[in-house]
Amino acid sequence: MSSTGNFHRLLHAPNQSRAARTVELFGWLILLESQPMLLAPHAAASWLHLPLLSIQAAIYFRIMGLLIGGLGMLYVVSGRLSADGFVFASLLDRPLVPFIMLVLWRLEIIPGPLALAFALQDGASFLWTLFTWRAERALAVGPA
Numbered sequence: 207m208s209s210t211g212n213f214h215r216l217l218h219a220p221n222q223s224r225a226a227r228t229v230e231l232f233g234w235l236i237l238l239e240s241q242p243m244l245l246a247p248h249a250a251a252s253w254l255h256l257p258l259l260s261i262q263a264a265i266y267f268r269i270m271g272l273l274i275g276g277l278g279m280l281y282v283v284s285g286r287l288s289a290d291g292f293v294f295a296s297l298l299d300r301p302l303v304p305f306i307m308l309v310l311w312r313l314e315i316i317p318g319p320l321a322l323a324f325a326l327q328d329g330a331s332f333l334w335t336l337f338t339w340r341a342e343r344a345l346a347v348g349p350a
Contacts, residue, residue: 212287219286225293225339230285232296232331237278243271254320297336303328 222230242250247267251259259267284292304325311321 215287219288222286222288223290223293223342225335225342226285226288226290228285228331228335228338229293229296230282232335233278233281233283233285235278235327235331237275237282240271240275240278244268244275245271247271255317256320293335293339297332297339300328300332300335303332 219230242253247264248259250271251257251264251267280292281296307316307321307325310316311318
């Protein structure tokens, strides 16, 4: 497909699957969350009840915001284009986040409330996409 065709699909999302829509909406959420980290790292750290950021930590926090924003953009575009492979890949990736957050919390790398927030956000969005994806697959196959 031409780049013009993909751009049109990006703007209008014709025939977007419901599962792809869940991926897109999750992308918008993390894209939105990345903005304070990138543009106002000290304020974002304060909202998350993190310790005061040093100059170097603020730079790393901004880089993390940039990376999260890039990931959000990837989710948005893949969802808008109904990229089934990406939707499936997200079903492999997102359920790992709660376990990773548990490890990071237990190692005292991140505070409990922040770990819980990430675990709930990714866990809930994973379940939403999974149930939607399975329902679409069941409809495609039809009654047995």
